Structures are given as C-alpha cells and as structure tokens.
Amino acid sequence: MKMKKIGMVLLSVLFTLSVLSACSSNDNNNKESSGQASSSNGSSKDVVKLTFWGGVPAESGPQEIVDTWNKEHPNIQVTYVRYVNDDSGNLKLDTALASGQSVDIFANYTKPLLTKRASSGSALDLSQFNDYNIDEKMGPGAKEWAVDDKYYALPTKRNLHFVWLNKDALDKAGLPVPTDWTLADVEQYAKALKTDTRWGYSTFPFWRDIVTFDGSLAVQGYVKEDGTSNLGVPIVRDALKLNYDMMHTSKVSPPISLIETTKMNLIAEFLGNKLAMLNAGEWVFRDANNLKDYPRDFKVAFAPLPRVTKEQDDFRYLGGLGDAIAINAKSEYKEEAWEFLKWYADGGMLPQASGGRIPASKDADQAKAIELLLGDLKDKYDVESLERILSNDLPTFQVTLPQEVIDLRGDEFDKYYINAQSLDDTINNVVKRHNEYLKRH
Template identity: 80%
Template sequence: MKKKSVGFVVILMIVAALSACSSNNNNSQGTSGQAGSSNGSSDKVVNLTFWGGVPAEAGPQEIVDTWNKQNPNIQVTYVRYVNDDSGNLKLDTALVSGQNVDIFANYTKPLLSKRVSSGAALDLSPFSEYNIDDKMGAGAKEWLVDDKYYALPTKRNMHFVWLNKDALDEAGLPVPTDWTLADVEKYAKALQTDTRWGYASFPFWRDVVSFDGSLAVQGSVKEDGTSNFDAPIVGEALQQQYDMMHTSKVSPPISLIETTKMNLIAEFLGNKVAMLNAGEWVFRDANNLTDYPRDFTAAFAPLPRMTEGQDDFRYLGGLGDAIAINAKSEHTKEAWEFLKWYADGGMLPQAAGGRIPASKDADQAKAIELLLGDLKDKYDLESLERVLSNELPTFQVSLPQEVLDIRTEEFDKYYIKAQSLEEAIQNVVKRHNEFLKRN
C-alpha cells in the first residue's frame, strides 16, 4: 500500500513536470509579457495555420503562396471555415481544444469579444512598433476590447444597397444619393414585377441596418441602466420592415428566405431582386459572370436612414476582417510578421472580391483596379465611386451575442406573425433588462 502511494506521488510529479514544460512551450509571451517566437535555430521552418472565412480560391490561397515563396522559413497554410453559426462553432472548438490554429479572422465584434474572454486571442499591445490607429485610422478603435487590440482590423467595411440600374432607368428613377427606408419601399414598388422582388435584405441584419444606426448614437441602454429597445425608432423600423414583407409585399418574407434557403446574391444577379441591401462582398460573385451571368449594370446607393434629415444616425461600416493571433500559438512572433505584411498589402488578391485594405500603406488604386478588373462596363462607376469614397459616420455592431440572439428570436416572431409588434418589443426589453442585471 505504501509502495502504491509513493508510486502515485511519483506519477503526479512527472505529470506536473510535463505540464510545466508544455506550458512553457505553448506560452510564447513568457513571463516578461513580450511576444516571442518559436524555440530552435534560426533556420528552422515555422509552420503557421491561418483560419479565415473567405474561400481559398477567392484570394487567400494566392496570398499564402506569395508569402511562402518570399519567406521560406515561415510557411503558412490556409484553412477555410464558413462564416456562419456552424463555421464559427468549428473555429471556437478548434481554439478551445488546441487544434492547429495560429491566426484567425473575426467578422463581428461580439465574436471577437467572446474569444478574448475565453483567452483565445493574444493581446497585441507588446507589438508596439506597429501603430494600429495610425495605419488603419480612427475606425480601428471600434475593435478595441477592454481598451486593447486583440485583433488587427484589415479591411474597409462597405455596406450599401446594390441596384439594378437598367430597371431604374426603365422606371425613370435616379440612383439615390441620400434616402430613407420609406423611399426604399417606394422604389421597390416601382421596380417590382411578377418575376422580380423590389427589395431584399439579409435576415441576419434586417434590424442592424434600420434602427441600430440610430441606437449607435442614442445607445442601447438608457441613462438609468435599462434597455432602450423600446425607443420609438425601433418600433418604426420594425413596422416598416414588416410592411414591406406583408403589406406592400415588395420584399420576400424572412420565413420564405429561410425555408427555401434563398440565395439573395444569386437572386439579385439573376434579375429576380431589383435592390439588395448588402455590401462589398457581393463583388466576389458579381465579378463571376460564368456562374452568375448578368445582363444589367449594377449601381450603388448608401444605406437608407430612418427619417429624412436625421442627424442621430450612423451607417453600418467602419473596418472589418479583424485578424487575431491565437494566444496559445507557439509562434506568435512569426504570426505577427505575417499579419503585418498581410494588412499592409499582402491581402490585395482578395480585392477582386471586394475586400479593400484599410491600411494607409496598401495600394488603394491597385485594390480598385483589381476590384473591377475588365468589367468596368458592368458597373455604374459614378455611384460606385460615391459609395467607396464617402466619409459618412459609421458604427460597428458591438452588442453582446446573447443580446443579438434575444432580439432575433423576438423580432422574428413578429415578422412571421407569431406575436404583435408591442409583444415583440416588450419581450425584448424584458429579456434585455434581465441580461443587464446579470451582467
């Protein structure tokens, strides 16, 4: 019995020693808090794995191939995860379980915040030689978590409305330069046909582009610490969205989009939707005339405000594609070298799909050239230049994911006629207040 006890103690000592070694190997920041690199000689090849949501063939593979050719001692492999609920769960699982992830892209602030809280994202503060604010501009601050950068925002987020200009011309309508959600409904009525919806918006942000532009100024929480989701602007926005789905019927209902798995980008490019509330990522398919043949010119308009002359409004936009380094990576220094190169121009091969670099050191003219390629005649260049160069005040979605989920659940019940508008708002406010008390 005594021998067994001694043996057990020895085993515990061995396990502890091995754990300490493993911890030292995996913690590349060390006790000094400075970002470090892998152990070993300088000629050792370091292998990094970069997880992102863009298909490899849409730029990322060319990016890593270029880097790998120029940097034989630091080789990067790209792993694509789909940027949806299941894809983000796959990434989070890989991060928690210690799978091979050195660098990973974050597409929303709530998801980044969640990964920071779990200890998955590395604090970038020690890399002080690279001034993120100076490189990326004031919009970068929207990605701060607890006043620190845990990810480097790399692209300009551009959200706008895509329009079928041929349909506009036939209806005698100008390309909007400043409009409201009510104007959108008027345009949609004029553009709708038996085979074409007038307007469509992606279900996952139907609220964000309507009332959240106002709440970005007002705040989602009142001064007394209670929910502001009962602000008048919220009900007005929901009512207008509902009316377009069920009263004027110019927009496909959410239930139809989700049950039929409607591909809204394909619907727009196939002339089955006249106006699509989307953004720059649509270029990836719009430039692919093989899979999405298009016989009309695409024009562009800014996102609609709620009311005319509205001052308390911000436009969904800012910066996106916030790339983080896994805090448990053994090669944080090498990952940072790749990330700097990527942000300052290495990411250009993705410009053809609409990903315009945010860094002031990236070649913006080259990015626009890659964006349009030889398809300039397929776009209304005047309106495109207008939305690309605008200096409108923007906001980044920063609400906790749990709050976003609460809103989606309750507002969807309203959109599918399972509860009234008043009930939807009351339920959201109640659940939001409960969340605020817990947190």
C-alpha cells in the same frame, strides 16, 4: 581500503554525469535539427508552420495570398483553412480554439465575436508588439475594434455596406440612383421595380435591423441612464413596422420565412434579375465579378444605406473597418504570426480586392485595389455611383451589442416577421429579455 572505495565511487559518479551531459547535448542538437524547437526561441533553421482560419473561400484570394507569402518566406509556411462565417462556422472555429486544434491566426467578422474570444483568452493582446502603430496605419476607425481599450485583433479592410441596385431596371422606371434615402423611399422604389418574376428589395435576415435602427442606438446607447434597456425606443418600432410592411403589406420583399425555408440565395437572386435591390456590402463583388457562374446583362448601381426616417439625424452607417485578424493566444509561434499579419495588412491581402476587400492600411496600394476590384468589368457597373460610395466620408459604427442580446432580440423580431406575435408584444419581450440580461451582467 576505505579511501580506495570512496575514490572509485567518485570516479563512477563523474563518469555518469559526463555521459548524461553528452546525451543531453546531443538530444538538444537533435531537437533543433529535427524542427522541434520554436523559431521564436532562436533557431533560424526550422520551418515554422502556421494555420490561418478565415471565412473567404480559398480560391477567392486567400490561397494566392499564402502562396505568395510561402514563396517569399521559406522558413515560415502558412496553410489556409476556410470556415463559413455563419453560426455553425463560428462554432467550429471557437471549438478549435478551445480544444487546442491547429489555429495560429484567425479572422473575426463581428465585434461581439471578437469580444467573446478576447474574454475567453483565445485572442492575443497585441500590445506586446511595439513595431506597428495600428491607429496610425488604419486610422481612427480602428478604435471601434478595441476591447477594453486594447487591440486583440488587427482590422484589415474597409468595411463597406450599401445597397446594390439594378441600374437598367431603375432607368426603365425613370428612377434616379439614390444618394440619401429612407426605408419609406426604399419601399416606393421597390414597388416601382417589382414584377411578376422579380422582388423589389431584400436584405439578409441577420442584417435587416442592424443596418437601420442600430445606426442610431450606437449613438444613443443601448442602455438608459437608469441601467435599463433602451431597445424600446420609437425608432426600433418604426424600423420593424417598415420592414414588416414590405414583406406582408406591399409584398415587395420576400418574407423571412420564405428566405429561410427555401434557403434563398439573395446574391444569386439579385444577379439573376430576380431581385431589384439588395442591401448588402462589398462582399457581393466576389460573385458579381464572376460572370461565368452569375452571367448578367444589366449594369449595377450603388446607393448608401437607408435611414429609418428623415428625422433620424443621429444615424451612423454600418461600416468602418472589418476583417479583424487575431493571433491565437496559445499559438507556439506568436512572433511569426505577427510578421505574417503585418505583411498581410500592408498589402499582402490585395488578391482579395477583386472580391471587394479593400485594404485599410495607409501603406497598401489603394489604386491597385480599386483596379483589381473592377478589373475589365467597368462596363458592368455604374462607376459614378460606386466612386461616390467609396469616397463617402460618412459617420460609421460597429455593432457593439453582446452576441447574446443580438440573438435574443433576433428571436423576438423573427416572431413578429412571421406573424407569430404582435409588434407590441415583440417590443415588450425584447425589452424584458434585455433587462434580464442586464441584471445577470
């Protein structure tokens, strides 16, 4: 009787295990058929959904890019989310990354922000992929985007910074298109081009100093051999004084306070013939080629960025490569995101060329990119000066200063520009705050 009971128990256990095994098998099959399993883990039938965050308006190329990809890759569908590339927009992206919102791929537009995201664990170390040689594809400029000698993002476009000029105004004033000049030269040009209804020269407040003395500090170094700040060197003072004079002495540039309080759209001012020269970059093409919203009757010429002084022989030009695209380290679909990123870099990004985003990859169609850039508007540009800018093999740099230092020095510079403190106090405060930062780090 006892043996009979044991046998019945064993039969019961075996039956239960059989049922559980069947349920488990059916449950796994259900997961795979319902799309819950990751394509990275071997299921070829699932439709993977990726979200790509970038700063370019969807209608300016990104939507066409993802539509083309989605048509060619039915099993990997990409949705584009636009974030504005400013302080609030970057905070929105960082919050999404930190809180686990849907972000698989994201664009980085400055090295300090990429470094911050790599340090926080948000950007994936791309060295785990060995089927794409970033240095070979993008050239030596790619190294400027490496963080601790590793790539956490793939730089995808040629970064072009230069000065936009009203060619008709130059011709009327009898001025040639500059090929090598200084801030003092800029001021002289601006005086000749300024009218009662048009400013002579301006740049975006954020770029005002980065494009001048940082071109030398990138070579000299931001920190001295003794570990203290190098932000007090004469070239910093010279650049601040020259920019200040254009705003307040010769009054050829709109003051920063006016730009910020009126939310002045400098691109619209330039295209509307209310600003003769704009220190900017290739992104302005997005609006310059939009004659419906920004009609203009003048031709645009292009000049390289100005140095601070003629003696600034170590000057490097802000440029190199840009639009560094990263993969979220927490994405469930890293391999699929990588496939999209390679395709994007090698030519998928071409629909953005009309807005000035020229692919950096040697495998992208450069001739097609230039054709898209100008379209049927060649008569609206001084093509000779544009080709000179595009073909210039000038030494370039990326801003490597930590974002916190950029912000603190910007605070002090703005106080000087709005007459809230003297130039001496500005330099002293910047050096002091930078040294405090260095002690903390």
